[in-house]
Amino acid sequence: MLATDLMIPAVADIRGTSITYYDSRDEKDRDDVLVMVHGTSGSTKTHFGFLFPILAAKQRVVSIDWSQPDRDGERLELDQLVDQVAGAIEVILPGRKVVLLGYSLGAVVTAALAARRPDLVERLVLVAGWMKTDLQQILRNDVWQALRASGDDAIRSYSTFCAFGGPFLGSKTLADLQPAMDAMAFDAFGDQQMELNRRIDIVEEVHRISVPTLVIGCTHDQMVPIRHQKALFGAIEDARFAEIPTGHAVVFERPSELTHHIQRFLDEPEAFTAGSIVPTPQP
Template identity: 35%
Template sequence: MATTISASGTSVHYIATGSGNPLVLVHGAGGNSEANWGHLRARFDDRRQVITPNYAGSGETTDPGGDIDLNLAVEQVAASILAADAGPVELVGFSLGSLVAASLAAKHPELVKKLVLIAGWVTHADPRQELVVGLWRKLADADLDIYRKFLTLYLFSPRHLGAQDRQALAQSLEGIEVTANIIRQIELVGRATVEAFLPSIQTPTLVVGLTQDQLVPVENARAMHRAIRGSIYREIDSGHLVVWERPEELVAEILNFLDKTPHS
């Protein structure tokens, strides 16, 4: 069921399916809840109520305009949890969504009973990552064809791309678009840090790193794991867009953690 609610002067759109323990899946930058999680929803909603919200810059969710703030995204996701009468929830965040999820768990611990953070980062201390995100942002203004090729090369592992059918790959490239909202989310990626929040997280947490991630190198996830006391760490041999490259392995890691780890 698709629902739109009001929160902090904005409209927040989310979809809720299934029944059982509530599970919230938070998308990454440049995408939306359907692009990141829509094809995986059925893997979870046979045993859980699955909630997939869009935060500022994605889907039908609105915001005041201007720069997107990490705190706004946190409050929008929190509002979807409260509107669905679903707290406390199992909360999963991917890429920028992992920073949203981690910040939410620190700020609203009463809403989160288990936490999964995939392909996240703590801070932009790595000059290589700054260069990559800066180039991503500049190409969004420069040339759509180059932008599409750059993003595809950085989102997937060489192994995955090398195994693709050329015609299918060309069609997938044509599906990559640049909008003003995507640019605003890329800019948030360049600013967002969670260094101040991670030490206060007490929720049982799984951190997932991706060993072939060229957009957010795996050491960033390892640093996130070290910063969260008592967290569990797993790695998947995948590029950044693990939700498409290695979905079965990712779902297995998530469910193994959620089903076997006692909540606090």
């Protein structure tokens, strides 16, 4: 029989908020569990379609889709997302410490969680994350907000232009990307997350993170430029840093190279000591 689909959604009630999660369950004779948290306007399916089943071939993986708090019209706060993820870990994996991986806004959420709840986190992987929003990000966010408000379909081109690295886009045709561009969905919860992205400042908290951390940055990232991941690398005491030559959408451009760094850190956390720059593979 061919492998069954591991992407089977389950639902958990976290203090009155219903969230969707995925759990590969099979521990594969390992004692560490990986918990993954997606980025802005994403989900396990859209951001971790590659990573979840691939990493789950080696160990138990849980992935959490945060959901809109039941307060329409209000601002979304980082604390709400952090609480959802912490609550989900306590419900799905009671009494266990986890290896926590966050991508993009998910990296902000998991970094804050690791600082606040060291009792839940054994190790941390931050992919294309940041700790303080800067002007380049605000200006990009302004353009996105304006396109969103005007209803202009150019928001699809703009989002694609920002998400992918130049070298990747330069090697593709519009026909290659059109299906993904057409499939982009915009909604109120996504708008709340984009607004939250303007107000991130967890600099002090990040300095308190004590668990071994792998920070992954992307050379051609135009949404969260690589200086942000370098700032994380500096701010976290027990951090090592790896760079992948893609844009922000590393989970689509080179999920395999991303897997390489994650798997290495999962299998041999001590392979690179605190402060190391992980060499870029030379195939």
